[in-house]
């Protein structure tokens with residue numbers, strides 16, 4: 001039996017098998033299809049009696065390696081690589097729900113996930129309810145006889161609120177529901193939802209997994225039984241990850257642990273700096289003691305993550321001046337990059353919501369979200385400091 005190795009070791013040593021060329025680093029398999037040894041092998045592979053690559057819409061050595069590493073990291077049995085995080089979110093729901101089903105989701109889901117639930121699914125007879133991540137007491141009452149799935153993100157975006165995954169796991173079990181967790185913000189290095197009872201873990205690999213702002217990708221991970229349905233869905237509807245992106249992402253996973261350690265270390269230092277700045281009203285970071293769910297964050301996350309939010313005293317106007325005054329930090333909607341990125345959610349990513357809807361997911365007019373990168377933290381803090389001073 002294979003010895004159980006540590007996270008970092010598996011991320012590096014869990015590789016696709018070597019070819020007769022004896023390469024050390026796994027090559028890129030740019031091929032749309034694969035050849036059969038004989039007619040019997042072709043028949044058996046199509047009949048699912050033996051496993052093997054047939055066509056790269058179904059699987060490819062690079063996507064297989066990427067998924068094997070992720071399953072090892074999340075503690076899941078099986079998984080499917082997808083073209084984007086949104087393809088993962090959509091497939092994980094569309095493959096497992098039917099017309100007439102209901103989904104209970106946290107209100108603070110990612111913008112495009114909102115669009116799937118609010119606009120696309122109702123056309124197919126799939127309804128939803130939202131519940132606030134900060135009010136766990138109301139969740140159980142929102143479960144209906146036709147509820148099939150609970151979908152959450154923790155930490156939430158951009159409020160960085162935390163929901164208790166152990167409690168949610170128990171709630172899902174009690175009502176026989178599928179618990180689906182978008183684990184993009186935490187990454188499998190910081191948090192493993194299946195440990196607390198999640199059945200499906202979804203990811204945007206575009207963020208911390210790539211970690212360098214280059215490619216788009218996603219993954220759906222979970223139990224063999226559920227992933228079988230998801231694989232049927234993706235195989236026939238086609239949101240597959242390209243082998244090139246899988247190759248890039250699988251190599252990135254080799255350094256996920258060291259990168260996350262530094263993202264979190266830099267984020268914590270920036271959060272502490274901001275807490276001491278008189279121009280800043282409120283700083284939120286899961287591992288700061290002032291965070292409302294600090295104990296919960298400590299329980300289910302290894303470190304606090306790479307995102308920090310703060311509210312600048314002068315609201316919307318000062319927030320805009322702050323962003324315009326940044327000299328090094330990028331102004332962009334991405335996150336989980338080597339480069340530190342700042343965004344003003346109220347006027348950009350969440351501008352389509354009403355003021356009340358924004359307030360309900362914790363977005364004050366002056367809220368700034370910083371996705372802390374891997375530059376030297378003193379340079380990150382210097383830039384934030386001069387931009388705050390210039391915004392007054």
Ligand SMILES: *Cc1c(COP(=O)(O)O)cnc(C)c1O
Nearest residue numbers: 084085086110182184204206217
């Ligand atoms: C970015 C993101 C997604 C969507 O992923 P894409 O790769 O951009 O399609 C979904 N959920 C969360 C939490 C994200 O941050």
